[in-house]
Amino acid sequence: MAASSNTRNLLRTCPLCEAVCGLQITLDQDDHVVAVRGDREDPFSRGFLCPKGASLGQLDEDPDRVTEPLILDRATGLRRTATWDEAFTLIAERIPAIAAEHGSQATAVYLGNPNAHTVAGALYAPALIRALGTKNLFSASTADQMPKQLASGLLFGDPLAVAVPDLDRTGYLLMLGANPLESNGSVCTAPDFPGRLEALRERGGRLVVVDPRRTRTAEIADEHLFIRPGSDAYLLFGIVQTLFAEELVEVTVPVNGLDEVRAAAAEFTPAAVQRRTGIPAETVVRLARELAAAPNAVVYARIGTCTAEFGTLTQWLVDVLNVLTGNLDTPGGAMFATGAALGIVRSKPFRPGRWRSRVRELPEAMGEIPVATLADEITTPGDGQIRALVTVAGNPVLSAPNGPRLDSAFAGLEFMVSVDRYVNETTRHADVILPPPRTLQSPHYDFALLQFAVRNYTRYSRPLVPLGDRPSESEVVARLAAAVSGQPHGPEALAALDEFVIAGMLHRAGLDERRPELQGLTSTEQRIDLMLRLGPYGAWNGGTLELNTLLEQPHGIDLGPLRPRLPDILRTASKRVELAPPELLADTERLRAALTAAAPDVVLIGRRHLRSNNSWMHNLPRLVSGTNRCTLHIHPDDVARLGLGEHAVVKSAAGAVTVPLEPTEAIMPGVVSLPHGWGHGGSDQGVAREHAGVSANILTDDSVLDVPSGNAVFNGVPVSLTPV
Ligand SMILES: Nc1nc2c(c(=O)[nH]1)N[C@H]1C(S)=C(S)[C@@H](COP(=O)(O)OP(=O)(O)OC[C@H]3O[C@@H](n4cnc5c(=O)[nH]c(N)nc54)[C@H](O)[C@@H]3O)O[C@H]1N2
Numbered sequence: 137m138a139a140s141s142n143t144r145n146l147l148r149t150c151p152l153c154e155a156v157c158g159l160q161i162t163l164d165q166d167d168h169v170v171a172v173r174g175d176r177e178d179p180f181s182r183g184f185l186c187p188k189g190a191s192l193g194q195l196d197e198d199p200d201r202v203t204e205p206l207i208l209d210r211a212t213g214l215r216r217t218a219t220w221d222e223a224f225t226l227i228a229e230r231i232p233a234i235a236a237e238h239g240s241q242a243t244a245v246y247l248g249n250p251n252a253h254t255v256a257g258a259l260y261a262p263a264l265i266r267a268l269g270t271k272n273l274f275s276a277s278t279a280d281q282m283p284k285q286l287a288s289g290l291l292f293g294d295p296l297a298v299a300v301p302d303l304d305r306t307g308y309l310l311m312l313g314a315n316p317l318e319s320n321g322s323v324c325t326a327p328d329f330p331g332r333l334e335a336l337r338e339r340g341g342r343l344v345v346v347d348p349r350r351t352r353t354a355e356i357a358d359e360h361l362f363i364r365p366g367s368d369a370y371l372l373f374g375i376v377q378t379l380f381a382e383e384l385v386e387v388t389v390p391v392n393g394l395d396e397v398r399a400a401a402a403e404f405t406p407a408a409v410q411r412r413t414g415i416p417a418e419t420v421v422r423l424a425r426e427l428a429a430a431p432n433a434v435v436y437a438r439i440g441t442c443t444a445e446f447g448t449l450t451q452w453l454v455d456v457l458n459v460l461t462g463n464l465d466t467p468g469g470a471m472f473a474t475g476a477a478l479g480i481v482r483s484k485p486f487r488p489g490r491w492r493s494r495v496r497e498l499p500e501a502m503g504e505i506p507v508a509t510l511a512d513e514i515t516t517p518g519d520g521q522i523r524a525l526v527t528v529a530g531n532p533v534l535s536a537p538n539g540p541r542l543d544s545a546f547a548g549l550e551f552m553v554s555v556d557r558y559v560n561e562t563t564r565h566a567d568v569i570l571p572p573p574r575t576l577q578s579p580h581y582d583f584a585l586l587q588f589a590v591r592n593y594t595r596y597s598r599p600l601v602p603l604g605d606r607p608s609e610s611e612v613v614a615r616l617a618a619a620v621s622g623q624p625h626g627p628e629a630l631a632a633l634d635e636f637v638i639a640g641m642l643h644r645a646g647l648d649e650r651r652p653e654l655q656g657l658t659s660t661e662q663r664i665d666l667m668l669r670l671g672p673y674g675a676w677n678g679g680t681l682e683l684n685t686l687l688e689q690p691h692g693i694d695l696g697p698l699r700p701r702l703p704d705i706l707r708t709a710s711k712r713v714e715l716a717p718p719e720l721l722a723d724t725e726r727l728r729a730a731l732t733a734a735a736p737d738v739v740l741i742g743r744r745h746l747r748s749n750n751s752w753m754h755n756l757p758r759l760v761s762g763t764n765r766c767t768l769h770i771h772p773d774d775v776a777r778l779g780l781g782e783h784a785v786v787k788s789a790a791g792a793v794t795v796p797l798e799p800t801e802a803i804m805p806g807v808v809s810l811p812h813g814w815g816h817g818g819s820d821q822g823v824a825r826e827h828a829g830v831s832a833n834i835l836t837d838d839s840v841l842d843v844p845s846g847n848a849v850f851n852g853v854p855v856s857l858t859p860v
Pocket residue numbers: 247248249250254276279280439443528529530531532534535536555556557558560572609742743749750751752811812813832833836850
């Protein structure tokens with residue numbers, strides 16, 4: 137549709153999930169969104185759009201969102217609006233004082249998921265962490281993909297070197313614990329994931345889905361295998377064992393540790409693991425043969441297998457299998473993307489566990505401490521107890537295990553700041569809430585997600601709507617960083633920080649004198665320009681890309697299919713893939729011990745729905761309308777066996793909830809599923825409150841972790857069910 141005289145069509149990347157779809161947004165003369173369509177000329181997303189992307193306009197101007205800084209009066213529990221100066225001045229009074237009295241370890245940061253989708257999160261949150269000078273860094277990563285990053289760090293020497301399935305060229309995809317028909321894909325950036333799976337099948341390829349539920353993705357697969365929650369490492373070990381036993385191993389990349397892997401797998405024969413997984417031994421043997429025989433094949437596993445008791449072992453075995461079948465770093469196998477913007481250049485091999493958390497002595501990974509121990513660090517007295525917390529784009533009360541414990545821990549903080557667009561279950565505890573502007577007022581570049589893309593691609597979007605007199609989110613976070621470290625925290629803090637970063641990058645590249653050549657309207661854009669120029673395709677690195685190239689091609693630029701990256705991408709000391717890292721071999725003991733453990737009668741897992749996104753899209757009537765989504769999926773046999781009615785009380789070691797049941801044969805007997813991100817009873821969001829639901833993280837247990845990564849365990853939680 138052409139824009140009428142009163143409207144205009146603009147282009148922007150969708151920031152709502154990892155699929156990075158190009159959008160064409162129609163705005164009226166007052167900058168309100170009239171329509172959102174998929175951008176057909178985007179070479180990567182080719183017009184794909186999902187219901188969330190279509191709702192971007194309503195989300196952007198949700199009447200319940202926060203538009204001005206809010207300051208909480210703790211005595212009355214009331215919030216008042218404040219000016220930006222007032223808000224930053226209060227922060228500058230409080231946080232440096234707490235750090236001066238109790239040390240910088242008394243401060244902490246929690247970064248939530250949308251930081252992976254904002255320029256502010258990518259470019260300015262690191263400055264905030266540095267400014268606080270604390271090792272108390274927590275994020276949604278330890279409730280999500282940390283096991284994958286830890287395994288990649290140990291295998292390849294770099295936790296950012298994550299191999300993704302080469303979806304468009306593979307002939308065989310074994311997918312575990314992912315449901316891209318609802319999620320649109322994760323740690324595998326692939327707009328129109330459903331269409332790409334369809335294309336795989338159309339070209340004669342095979343899709344096998346392993347999931348305790350027959351999901352929408354399982355429905356379109358050639359084969360679906362039900363698996364007992366938390367047992368994927370056993371299944372993958374069974375396949376590894378078969379490959380060795382049948383001499384099907386064919387390694388095509390330089391590796392160390394092959395013999396150690398063979399020895400570790402020896403006892404996990406398909407027959408030995410079948411009781412634990414529920415998958416017959418002959419199926420495991422067949423999967424091994426199929427993976428070995430396919431001209432190209434790839435194993436991909438996601439959140440269902442990460443947020444589980446053996447998350448890191450599972451993620452490790454995924455790439456072990458990709459290596460053993462000759463499918464790592466080859467077209468149609470598991471490959472590494474080449475993002476256009478210069479990322480973090482690691483010189484030394486990745487090493488986890490450089491320090492431990494204070495209370496539970498959990499190892500750090502990538503500078504982070506597990507979010508599952510955030511409540512411990514706030515509530516346990518002593519030197520280094522967290523007294524001040526900054527959250528940016530996160531809702532850990534609903535997203536972290538044992539959320540109610542965090543809820544009361546946050547209430548006991550001396551001072552809390554949240555950068556967020558809503559007053560929600562987490563930010564209601566904040567002394568100061570600093571809102572980001574509208575999404576359409578923010579620039580967009582996918583620094584992280586394009587490193588995990590199934591095709592090399594780049595796209596930059598300028599803000600579509602002017603900021604007016606309010607700060608960008610980048611400025612908010614830059615000023616916050618200044619305020620917490622006692623620096624001048626006016627608007628000039630943003631350019632000052634950018635100049636500092638740009639000068640450092642230019643200096644390291646030996647290009648100091650080229651500062652005047654950087655382009656862009658803002659200092660943020662000049663940083664992006666520099667990252668593009670120094671990146672793998674960059675004008676200052678033998679290529680042609682710079683910000684202007686991207687501005688001239690607003691639909692995005694296709695940079696071609698994934699290319700082999702080994703050995704350059706390796707940061708291991710040996711410059712080989714370290715197939716048998718000692719940390720992971722050690723953890724196989726835990727797996728071995730659990731092989732014969734008694735299985736709980738019923739276990740809980742999660743699930744996602746296309747119209748929902750974690751905890752923060754439940755305030756849009758068009759996304760929450762229709763049937764209640766916060767129901768417990770349960771097999772009808774279990775309903776009968778346990779004598780349940782329409783509702784049940786679900787109890788775990790951590791807590792109990794009452795939920796409506798949704799009996800379905802699409803879930804295994806002995807497994808129940810509840811989506812997370814609900815439980816908005818105390819929310820300030822009117823629509824979300826009407827569709828409150830209950831939080832799955834009342835049931836999840838913060839004392840149970842994936843040991844190597846410290847990642848939260850959301851799947852395979854033992855529960856009992858009783859009638860209401
Ligand atoms: N039981 C269970 N728990 C889970 C999961 C599960 O599968 N099961 N999944 C886990 C996973 S994978 C994740 S990633 C985490 C997510 O954990 P979190 O990131 O803590 O939670 P979200 O619900 O994504 O909250 C995002 C917050 O960012 C705010 N926000 C949205 N856009 C912006 C923006 O542009 N700027 C700013 N400043 N704020 C913004 C929203 O209002 C909301 O408060 O949850 C985890 N928790």
